[in-house]
Amino acid sequence: MTAAGRALNGVLDVLPASVIRRAARRYLGGATVGEAVAVARSLAAAGMPATLAVVGEAAATPEYAGRHLRELLAVTDAVSGTDLDVRLGVKLTGLGLAFDPQLASTHLCSIAEAAAAAGCVVEVDMEQARYVDQTLDAVRAARRTLPNVQAVVQAELYRTAADVRALIADRIPARVVKGAYKEGPAHAYGRPEVIRDSYLDVVGQFLKAGLHVGVATHDEYLIFHVQRLAEQAGVSADAYEFQMLKGIKEQLRAALVGSGHPVRVTVNFGADAHKWSLRRLKENPEIVRHMLTSIR
Ligand SMILES: Cc1cc2nc3c(=O)[nH]c(=O)nc-3n(C[C@H](O)[C@H](O)[C@H](O)COP(=O)(O)OP(=O)(O)OC[C@H]3O[C@@H](n4cnc5c(N)ncnc54)[C@H](O)[C@@H]3O)c2cc1C
Known part of the structure; x- marks a missing residue:
């Protein structure tokens, strides 16, 4: 991973979980089947x-x-x-x-x-x-x-x-x-x-x-x-x-x-989507960059 990638990951470590959760929402379908089916409906x-x-x-x-x-x-x-x-x-x-x-x-x-x-x-x-x-x-x-x-x-x-x-x-x-x-x-x-x-x-x-x-x-x-x-x-x-x-x-x-x-x-x-996605996010500095630009 590049130095820039490591720096972006460092940012993830200090951001409040609520902020990360809000940004990760764009990439996830929620915690429950009901939420995921609602996302499937809006995509449909x-x-x-x-x-x-x-x-x-x-x-x-x-x-x-x-x-x-x-x-x-x-x-x-x-x-x-x-x-x-x-x-x-x-x-x-x-x-x-x-x-x-x-x-x-x-x-x-x-x-x-x-x-x-x-x-x-x-x-x-x-x-x-x-x-x-x-x-x-x-x-x-x-x-x-x-x-x-x-x-x-x-x-x-x-x-x-x-x-x-x-x-x-x-x-x-x-x-x-x-x-x-x-x-x-x-x-x-x-x-x-x-x-x-x-x-x-x-x-x-x-x-x-x-x-x-x-x-x-x-x-x-x-x-x-x-x-x-x-x-x-x-x-x-x-x-x-x-x-x-x-x-x-x-x-x-x-x-x-x-x-x-x-x-x-x-x-x-x-239920584990947030923890899982945080791990995946850390593997891909490009997504972290996307996430940080989506935090307002
Ligand atoms: C629907 C789907 C199912 C998959 N299933 C499997 C599987 O069963 N087994 C497996 O080994 N792999 C799976 N993958 C992952 C796949 O193997 C690649 O690791 C992943 O798709 C990145 O490769 P890419 O073809 O998108 O090209 P890349 O060159 O990696 O990506 C092209 C561009 O897309 C953007 N991008 C790509 N991935 C992301 C991301 N996660 N977040 C933000 N931006 C991104 C970036 O801007 C990047 O520059 C799946 C991928 C998709 C889309």
Whole structure:
């Protein structure tokens, strides 16, 4: 982290929690399911469906994993019977992947069943490189009976090209991300331009295969080139969707919606959302800068 980044983080340490909470609100969907669903409603009114994601820690005990399962089931309950187009973002570590992959897989199936009944897709987030095999296995296992479960792939990983070929062969749609976990040269490309090339290649593969792809990025370069790729592939607007996090690049988001591109917004929420977001904020000095300029 640069000296400027460290200085910005130092500012976060001394600002009153209430001020930080107010500024972080722009990026979060509140503490409760009700608040998150209200955010999803207001996004829907502006032409954008949502992905709701309950933030939390990696589960270290079956009790924590069970609690997280119940939080996710509460989301499916809340959207069931509504006309909202809502997806669920699920992290398998929250459901016990680190200590019991079978438990996480079973919990994923419970969530996917409830989500299917509520008309929702479940996107299984991709986490650290050491979990990729288990995560893709859990997606495949769930999809034997629950086709509403979808995968995520990280463009930065060397292995992703092969994973994408296998997902396409199995007709599994996916969200594409750069990758958030700083994996290092044992697993991942480090140069931003290579990660971008990999990203565009992966999106192109899904479009060519006629499989729905979530283009999850705020990178203008990628957003520009994915539009070109979609035009060149001659696909309709329901073949892909841009996905962004709440509060980020809102003007670009609105412009995309205005020109007919589908855009879904991920809304992170939960009782621990504030603590969690503070940690994430500290990892990204750019967001801290955004936050500080939004404090008046
Ligand atoms: C909807 C969604 C789902 C995701 N799911 C996963 C996942 O399952 N697994 C995973 O490893 N990663 C996930 N990520 C994170 C992803 O891997 C990247 O770490 C993150 O999106 C930053 O990369 P970028 O493509 O936006 O490009 P960048 O080059 O990092 O960002 C482009 C510009 O966008 C702005 N920006 C980007 N991120 C932020 C932010 N958080 N706050 C404020 N401004 C920002 C900055 O202005 C930056 O200059 C997800 C991202 C999104 C948008």
